[in-house]
Amino acid sequence: MHSGNGKHDEMDRRAIACCDQAIIDAGLADDHALQQALHAYFAWATTTTMARYDQSADDVPDGLGIPHWSWDGLQELK
Numbered sequence: 841m842h843s844g845n846g847k848h849d850e851m852d853r854r855a856i857a858c859c860d861q862a863i864i865d866a867g868l869a870d871d872h873a874l875q876q877a878l879h880a881y882f883a884w885a886t887t888t889t890m891a892r893y894d895q896s897a898d899d900v901p902d903g904l905g906i907p908h909w910s911w912d913g914l915q916e917l918k
Contacts, residue, residue, distance in 0.1 A: 856887075859878070
C-alpha cells in the first residue's frame with residue numbers, strides 16, 4: 841500500500857510526531873518503557889519497512905514475512 845509513492849521524509853516525521861502525541865493523549869506517557877517501545881516500533885516501521893520500496897509497488901517481493909517486534913525491538917524471523 842505504501843510502495844511506489846516516492847520518498848516522503850517530511851510526512852514520515854509528521855506521522856511519527858502524531859504517533860508520539862497519540863501516546864500522550866492516550867495517557868500512556870507515564871509508562872516510559874511502553875512509550876519508548878511504541879515510539880521505536882512506529883519510527884522503525886515508518887522509516888524502514890514502509891519506505892523500503894518507494895519507487896514502485898512492483899518492486900515488492902512476494903512472500904515477505906511480517907516482522908515481529910517485542911520489548912527488545914525487532915526480532916529475527918524464525
